[in-house]
Amino acid sequence: MAEEGKETFDADRAGALVKELRECFDNGTTKSYDWRVSQLESIAKMVDEREKDILAALHQDLSKPEHEAFVSEVKTSMTTYPSSAEIVSEPLGVVLVISTWNYPFMLSLEPVIGAIAAGNAVVLKPSEIAPATSSLLAKLLEEYVDNTAIRVVEGAVAEASALLEQKWDTIFYTGSGRVGRIIMSAAARHLTPVILELGGKCPAVVDSDVNIEVAVRRIIAGKWGCNSGQACIAPDYLITAKAFAPKLIDTLRSELKVFFGENPMESKDLSRIVNLYHFTRLSKLMDEDKVSDKKVLGGQRDENQLKIAPTIFLDVPEDSLIMEDEIFGPLLPILTVENLEDSFAVINSKPKPLAAYLFTNNEELKNNFVKNISSGGMLINDTILHVTVSGLPFGGVGESGMGSYHGKFSFDAFSHKKAVLYRSFEGDTPTRYPPYTPGKLKLL
């Protein structure tokens, strides 16, 4: 209830507050080292200077003896000597892994390996959209591992929903943000933590000072060489300077010919679209009026074979369908800007991507890119390869996901870090104990 004379704090005010803070965050205030140090120093100063007020308020609220409040809430450096401490990694318990279809073997097995390494029992639900891999995984894991603790449940939404009704100790999900939201709300019922490996529109910014052939080959490898663009970290769209776009397109055209021949529809080196649903979805993106007349390359498709040729568009409008959601297919829009640093605003106007790429030799641009773009991971002068470095965590941020894995990070993802402090019966400081006397306070 609002106190008399105090304005009610309603949703409008809450919205205005968040907007104000977001503007402050966006203009970089909180990122500066000096700002962070100065704010922390101010808090230390505040506690120091206003100790009496703090103790009085604690007394008013909880009748907290001044001595106890000083030890537990104000003076936080009370010695625990003699003691030793350790962090114990313990398995979370029984965990659920729900995986997707585009790398259906790796994206199923890798989290399962992390779960087992950390000591959990695990149920894997592979994607029904890759049925051959799903049934092979079920068969192989039944044969090769201990089925008292490691199991596979095959199926689609009904089976996934039945699993989600249960209480798990963590849920590891790879797939779309739409289903990610369903997973998270199911997990909330049991206060189960989630790791969500989602997707997003991964940008690749291309400067004009690059080795254009190498840059283009690496873009092609990351886009069409990875499941025909059906990869979560495939470049979703390119941004380049207006003046450089013709050269970039010419090189894409010639290198695509080297990779996939005169007629890419016949290339054995180009994956097909996974199913008719996704083929139709991609066709709709290509056929939107304001996009189809921006096509500069490709466009061939064959519904029977579920194949779409590498297709490039130049300067599609920001409000076109192709720029709305993750493309997840062989279509590549190129946006142009006057100045490459203008690309930051384009990228930051969209949800945070899973990966962001930059091709440049300009050190200042690299630094600014790393500093100003928030994404799950980042790779300068290549695509995709950061995912193969096991010393780097792999995961999203914002709408591209939460939590990370790979290498040691997989072990950590499926462990609880238990903080343990060991004390002996020596060094029993009486200053902690009541009755609280002024003499004891002086000793602290």
Ligand code: NAD
């Ligand atoms: P999908 O349709 O295979 O769904 C993933 C899983 O969710 C499947 O096991 C499916 O059975 C289950 N599922 C679907 N609907 C459900 C529901 N209503 N309730 C419970 N479970 C449900 O895969 P998708 O969603 O098409 O995957 C594509 C997305 O995955 C893209 O956005 C891509 O970027 C993302 N992705 C992310 C990563 C990563 O590592 N971050 C990797 C690959 C793909």
